[in-house]
Amino acid sequence: MIGKLLIANRGEIACRIVRTAREMGIETVAVYSDADAKALHVRTADEAVHIGPSPAAESYLVGEKIISAAKQTGAEAIHPGYGFLSENAAFAQAVIDAGLLWVGPKPSSIDAMGLKDAAKKLMREAGVPVTPGYEGEDQSVERLKKEADAIGYPVLIKAVAGGGGKGMRKVDAAADFEAALESCRREAKASFSNDEVLLEKWITSPRHIEVQVFGDSHGNVVHLFERDCSLQRRHQKVIEEAPAPGMDEATREEICAAAVRAAKAVDYEGAGTIEFIADASEGLRADRIFFMEMNTRLQVEHPVTEEITGVDLVEWQLRVASGEPIPCKQEDLEINGWAMEARLYAEDPAKGFLPSTGRLDHLDLGEIGRVETGVEEGDAISPFYDPMVAKLVAWGETRDAAIDELDEMTAGVEIWPVRTNAGFLNRAINDPDFVLANLDTSFIGERLDSLIPEDDADEELWRTAAAFTLMANDEGEEQVGAFRLNAEPQHSVALAHGGETQRVAPDGSLADATGFVDQERVVVFEDGSAYEFALTSRGTGHHSAADGAILAPMPGKVIAVDVSEGQAVTAGQRLMVLEAMKMEHALTAPFDGTVTELSAETGAQVQVEAVLAVVEPDEE
Structure with missing residues (x-):
């Protein structure tokens, strides 16, 4: 068994891995950037090593620094968590070449599933149902257009190296194909340095169904049933549940067996997820569920699988990486109850889900359910990384019972001054169609306005x-x-x-x-x-936007101030620019007037709703 483990990640997943490792008697080593010097995962691990500046590209994504930290501390193994380097085959190989254990699949398995076109071909050969489409080498506009016409519109253009919703375009008509292809390729090139695409038939009433699989070095592969991840916003998962509502036993058996075949086709070891897209226009049927891709790592939503199976997937990862077989056989696994997970983010739904960073002066996530978090009260949400605050995980004997618990958990979130999507989550799970499991991936997009809480108080x-x-x-x-x-x-x-x-x-x-x-x-x-x-x-001297105050819409950095105190301005004139989460936001004059107060300075960090300037209107 591993004696000392380095965790090449941060936040809630690093804290999650520390917890299981400690229960197994394994020492842990955290790595951290400048921004994370006082982070919870650093405080909870047995040791911690600084690996560089705040930007991930200069710290968490530099494999050499992470391997050096492992050798420096005497760690025997590296667990990558998810994100960052978790699906980087070159890094996995470098870890192995350094004489360390890699807590994850073999580099060859990661490579095999890394490109969507090659993965689909491999899955078709393994007898796994694949969405009708085109994954050919001929990438000419003429050939792609011809194939799209043959598939029939609407079609989906997808970057072969894509992920996270980038490099994807739905095309409804032949006349729109070439423009959509050009846009998709441009985004794919910028995001993945690869502009090759594949085509897929657009699925009506799509549901996102995924199956948790697990393999070991002894040739064993099992599944731990399915999850439904259909509630998404801009292709990013928001609420996940297990099992999938409406899944009958016959369909479950077929789709889970297909997932096991997929894992075996790439000689898979460790935790992985086979993702399927289901045409749910007539309910869930095995002949309408198609392979989409494989995630060769632990998933963000893995807790819902743990809750319904009683399995600690991180413990399994560590045991299998140490050379042990999977702790149980397929016939020993069964579904118990229902579980749901809501992703609590530091973002403001009322302002287009803009990220909200800063210090968590007040934080209370309640005392019910399972909370996976990487922060405590007094910690800060950094602008450098994913703004997740926590994963709220509920379990119940039935789906209705799980909804009731998640309702209580989301309703009870208390966080200030950072804004969160807790109210948005609470509205989503109380939507009548969600309660009745009338779901597909368009659920949030079609109801977005009704799911965003009113900003004004009644x-x-x-x-x-x-x-x-x-x-x-x-x-x-x-x-x-x-x-x-x-x-x-x-x-x-x-x-x-x-x-x-x-x-x-x-x-x-x-x-x-x-x-x-x-x-x-x-x-x-x-x-x-x-x-x-x-x-x-x-006597606080309160200002609001209504009286000409220019308020910071989120915590951020003032990167430009275009006006001075006493200056006359016109409606819509840019006054200053605020940067947050690598995005720039121009703040403008609400009407013609004069800048009577100016507290913003270039380079200053400001909190949400801080008064940056005041514009007095011209007299009529």
């Missing part, structure tokens, strides 16, 4: 904010919890929210909410959403 929330404030004043405490005020209110409080200021008494019904009060604000949490009310009666 009257009940105003009253609740006032009640929290008065309660804090009475008790001399800053942190307050959920309550309902039954007595007649004796006081009122002046609050500001969304550009509006009111003097409010908690007279009437209150929200079933929680919150906290500090010297400047009261924050109310309801159904996963956070609402901030400024305490204007405490």
Whole structure:
């Protein structure tokens, strides 16, 4: 068995691996960049090694630094987690060449599944159902157009080296094909340095079904049943569940057997996932479920499989990498209950899901269900990496019971001042069609407006904010919890929210909410959403966009200031530029006027809703 393990990753998956390794008596080594010097995975591992600057390209993606850290600390094995170098065959080979154990599949298996066209050919030969399409070597526009016409529209153009939704275009008509092909190739070239594509028949009512497989070095391969990952936004998974709703035993047996054949075709070892696209227009049927790709690593959503099977997949990975056989046989595995996972991200749905970075001054993820996270209160969400805060995992004896638990988990999220998608998740799982399992990959896109919580607070929330404030004043405490005020209110409080200021008494019904009060604000949490009310009666000098204040839409860095105090500006004129998560956001004047206040400075880091400038309107 491995004695010391280096984890070539960060965040929640690094913490997850540390936990299992510790239970197995394995010492752990974390690696970290400048941005992660005080991160939770660094604090929880037995040792930690600094590997470079904050950008991943200069730290977590530099294989030589990671292998050097393993040798420096005496680690015998490297676990790549997911993302970063987890599916990099060259890195896997370098680890093996360095005399270390690679906790993952053989480099040849990674290579075999690395390009979608080659993988589809291999799967067809192995008897795995494959989506009708074209994966030929002739990449001329003329040949691709001819094949698309033969397949029939709509068709899907996919980069052979693609992933994460990049290099994909749906084409509805022959007249649109060449323009879509050019766009797809351009994106594929920029993202993967490979502009080759394949074509697939567009699937009606598509559902994303995947099967967890596991192999060892003794020739054994088993499956751990299927997951449904159909709830996606822009091809990124949002909510996953296991088993797949509507999957009958006969279909399950066929599709899982096909997944095992796929794994055996590449002599697979370790944890992997065979991803299928299902035409669910007439329900789930084996003859309408087609191979899409294989992920040669542990998946983000692996906890739902663990919850329904009772298996620790990370433990299996470590045992198999140490040369042991898979701990149980196929007939020993069975489905118990239902599990769901929601990905909690630091992003603001009300602002186009813009990433929200910064310090987690207030963080409470509740005490029910399974929470996989890489942060604690006081930690920060960095602009350099994926903005995941946590994975919220619920289990129940039935699908309805799992929904109820996930509903409670998402509704109970309390995070401030970083914005999250908790309210969006809560609305998604309470949508009547989700409850009835009427799902396909267009589910979120078709309901996006209704799933995004209102940014403005209703009257009940105003009253609740006032009640929290008065309660804090009475008790001399800053942190307050959920309550309902039954007595007649004796006081009122002046609050500001969304550009509006009111003097409010908690007279009437209150929200079933929680919150906290500090010297400047009261924050109310309801159904996963956070609402901030400024305490204007405490003389905070609150500004809002409605009075000409230019507020930071997210935490970020000011990279340009185009105006000076006292300068006249016109409506729409650029005032400054804010950079966050490698994206630039121009802030403009809301109307003709004069810049009367300017607090933004080039190079400064600012928090969400910080007042960067104030524009006074011209007199009419």
